[in-house]
Amino acid sequence: MTEKTQNQMWGGRFAAGPDAIMEAINASIGFDKRMAAQDIAGSRAHAAMLAAQGIISDSDAAAIREGLLTVLSEIEGGTFAFSTALEDIHMNVEARLKELIGEPAGRLHTARSRNDQVATDFKLWVRDQLDAAEGGLVALLRALLGQAEAGADWVMPGFTHLQTAQPVTWGHHMMAYVEMFARDLSRVRDARARMNESPLGAAALAGTGFPIDRDLTAEALGFDRPSANSLDAVSDRDFALEFLGVASICAMHLSRFAEELVIWSSAQFRFVTLSDRFSTGSSIMPQKKNPDAAELIRAKVGRIMGANVGLMTVMKGLPLTYSKDMQEDKEQVFDAADNWMLALAAMEGMVRDMTANRDALAAAAGSGFSTATDLADWLVRELGLPFRDAHHITGALVAKAEAKGCDLPDLSLADMQEVNPDITDGVFGVLGVENSVNSRMSYGGTAPAQVRMQIDRWKERLT
Numbered sequence: 001m002t003e004k005t006q007n008q009m010w011g012g013r014f015a016a017g018p019d020a021i022m023e024a025i026n027a028s029i030g031f032d033k034r035m036a037a038q039d040i041a042g043s044r045a046h047a048a049m050l051a052a053q054g055i056i057s058d059s060d061a062a063a064i065r066e067g068l069l070t071v072l073s074e075i076e077g078g079t080f081a082f083s084t085a086l087e088d089i090h091m092n093v094e095a096r097l098k099e100l101i102g103e104p105a106g107r108l109h110t111a112r113s114r115n116d117q118v119a120t121d122f123k124l125w126v127r128d129q130l131d132a133a134e135g136g137l138v139a140l141l142r143a144l145l146g147q148a149e150a151g152a153d154w155v156m157p158g159f160t161h162l163q164t165a166q167p168v169t170w171g172h173h174m175m176a177y178v179e180m181f182a183r184d185l186s187r188v189r190d191a192r193a194r195m196n197e198s199p200l201g202a203a204a205l206a207g208t209g210f211p212i213d214r215d216l217t218a219e220a221l222g223f224d225r226p227s228a229n230s231l232d233a234v235s236d237r238d239f240a241l242e243f244l245g246v247a248s249i250c251a252m253h254l255s256r257f258a259e260e261l262v263i264w265s266s267a268q269f270r271f272v273t274l275s276d277r278f279s280t281g282s283s284i285m286p287q288k289k290n291p292d293a294a295e296l297i298r299a300k301v302g303r304i305m306g307a308n309v310g311l312m313t314v315m316k317g318l319p320l321t322y323s324k325d326m327q328e329d330k331e332q333v334f335d336a337a338d339n340w341m342l343a344l345a346a347m348e349g350m351v352r353d354m355t356a357n358r359d360a361l362a363a364a365a366g367s368g369f370s371t372a373t374d375l376a377d378w379l380v381r382e383l384g385l386p387f388r389d390a391h392h393i394t395g396a397l398v399a400k401a402e403a404k405g406c407d408l409p410d411l412s413l414a415d416m417q418e419v420n421p422d423i424t425d426g427v428f429g430v431l432g433v434e435n436s437v438n439s440r441m442s443y444g445g446t447a448p449a450q451v452r453m454q455i456d457r458w459k460e461r462l463t
Contacts, residue, residue, distance in 0.1 A: 026324075027084045029092055031331045036075045038124035039089050040068045042117060042200060045220035047108055049213055055111065060104040067101040068093070090117055111210035112203060115234040115322045119199035122330065124221065126243050129337045130192045133247070136344035137185040141178055141462060143351040148174035149455050153448035155433045156271070156361035157370055166373055167365045167433040170356055172446040175454050177257055182458070184250040191246050195239035198223035202233035205321040235321040237311070240333050244308035247340045251301040254343050258298040261350065265291045270360040275353035278346065293346045300343045307332035365433045369398050369408055374430045374439070383422050393420050 044065055051061035071093055074080040086092045091114075098105035151170030158168035198218035201208065207230045214226035227233035264271035278293035310332045314325055372394050379390035396419045401408050404415075409431040416423045429435060441447045444454075 024084075026087060028088045028327050028330070029082050029084055029086065031334060032089045032118075032121075033075075033082055033092070034334060035089055035121045035125050035330075036093070037072065038121040038128070039093055039117070040072045041124065041221060042120045042217075043093070043108060044068055045217045046112055046200060048220065049216045050107070050110055052216060053211055053213055055210055055212070056104075056107045060107050063101045063104040064097070064108050067097045067105065070100055071096050088114075088118075089121070090114055111201070111208040111212050113205075113234070115204050116199045116202040116230075119202070119234050119236065120221070122237075123195060123199065123239055126240055126333065126337075127192060127195065127222075129341070130188050130195075130243065130246075132341055133188050133250075133344065134185060134192075136341060136348065137181055137188065137250070138462060140344060140348040140351065141181055141185070141458070143348050144174050144178045144181070145455055145458055145462075147171075147351060147354075147356070148178065148451065151356055151358070151361075152451045152455065153437075154356065154358050154361055155365040155437055157364045157367070158446070164364070164367060164370050167370050167436045168446040169437050169448060169451055170358075170361060171448065171451040171455070172437075175451060175458075177253070178454075178458055180253045181250070184246065184253060187246045187249065191239070191242045193224075195242065196222075196224045197227040197233075198225070199227050199233035199236070201226060202230035205231055205234050231321050235318070235326075237315055237326060237329050240329055241308070241311055241315070244304070244311060244333065244336055247336055248301065248305045248308045251304040251340060251343060254347050255298045255301040257347065258294040261294040261354070262291050262298070265289075265294075269364070270357050271364070272357065273355045274350060275355075277353060278350045293350055297343045297346055300339045303339050304336045307336035362433070366407060366409075369401065371408055371431045371433060371436050372398055374436045375408060375427065378427055378430045379420070379423075382424075382426060383420075 047056070047061045047064040047068075050056040051058050071080070074096070080092075080096065082092055083095070086095055094105060094108065097108065148171040151174070154170040155167050156170050156173065157164045158166050158173075198214065198221060200217045200221070201212050201214035218224070218226045227236075261272065261274065263269055265274050274289075274291055274294070276289075279289045279291060311329055314328050318325055375397065376387065376390040376394040379385045379393060380387050383390075385393070397408065397411065397416060400415060400419065401411050404411070409428065413423070413425050413427075416427065430439070437446050438448065441450060444450065
């Protein structure tokens with residue numbers, strides 16, 4: 001690339017080209033070439049609009065259209081020669097287009113700036129990622145529903161502080177993550193709807209004097225409408241920030257579930273067995289089966305949340321409209337998107353493949369005095385005791401069982417009557433974990449009937 005060619009890209013204002021350091025810091029082609037398809041789609045829509053408005057000829061528009069398709073095929077085929085001297089994907093495409101079709105290529109940039117061009121390309125790229133995230137989340141939700149349906153009545157311990165609290169069901173636990181990831185799905189859809197305004201036609205910052213039709217290009221690119229303020233259109237990156245915010249929340253949910261899978265797959269818990277597809281071995285310990293996929297998912301939130309903080313920091317002090325700082329918006333968004341999509345796909349695969357150990361779940365459900373609250377509720381309901389008194393009596397019974405080395409259902413009636421003589425053998429009807437979960441019939445509770453109702457509701461919504 002000669003200085004003369006480089007200066008033609010910048011215009012006649014500059015007499016000399018940049019030195020190597022400036023070229024290196026200024027160029028973005030190393031990463032923004034990922035937006036090639038979006039860039040060419042935007043240019044095709046722009047050229048078609050220019051012809052429809054009589055701003056360029058139909059023959060020029062046809063040459064531009066065919067030339068852009070050729071460029072796209074070269075890029076997709078891996079034969080396109082990207083140049084750092086041409087700075088970015090927009091100039092690389094335009095330069096190659098000029099080589100292919102000559103003078104008409106110079107008319108493509110009429111009534112357009114790189115400012116509205118890059119904003120449009122980036123929006124289109126982020127919108128595609130939101131669509132991909134929607135697909136990934138729907139697949140994960142269906143995998144979770146499959147697990148919940150299979151174990152709607154399998155008892156397991158519910159935890160607070162990672163200590164046994166009350167019995168719940170496997171299905172209920174899976175449905176908790178359905179609710180979380182469904183909210184992530186709603187955030188994805190909300191973000192997509194909010195960002196779906198076209199910057200194209202805002203030009204450098206003030207709009208253009210050419211008689212363009214912004215509604216036409218917006219419709220051609222699948223936007224709901226053109227953006228209403230040209231200053232905002234070229235300087236707005238909150239669509240990317242919202243993307244990173246949504247991704248960060250979802251990655252946090254993925255990380256929480258991944259942490260549970262790491263714990264549950266351990267020899268100490270044995271709640272689940274992860275498939276070989278999502279596990280690895282040890283180079284020295286032949287017995288090991290490590291939940292590496294879950295651990296890596298757990299780590300992804302650091303990169304994704306870091307990108308969110310990084311871009312927020314880049315944008316926080318920028319006056320309107322465009323500043324070169326905004327070139328730093330893409331690398332971290334690209335990285336976050338790659339890692340989010342990978343984490344979603346890996347979690348969906350793990351959930352589909354994993355096997356819950358029903359016996360281990362049931363054994364753990366009955367340990368740790370998990371039905372103590374049921375006992376306290378029984379004392380309130382059957383003996384008319386104030387709950388605080390019932391809580392105190394139950395605590396004394398737990399201490400007695402602990403001293404005997406047994407669980408609450410293993411205490412004799414005589415043992416219980418030593419603490420409160422009014423207790424009857426009816427108490428044993430609430431101490432089993434099956435009885436406990438079946439009694440939790442409040443809306444959103446862990447009773448299998450409630451769990452199945454929620455499964456049916458979500459299956460219908462996803463359909």
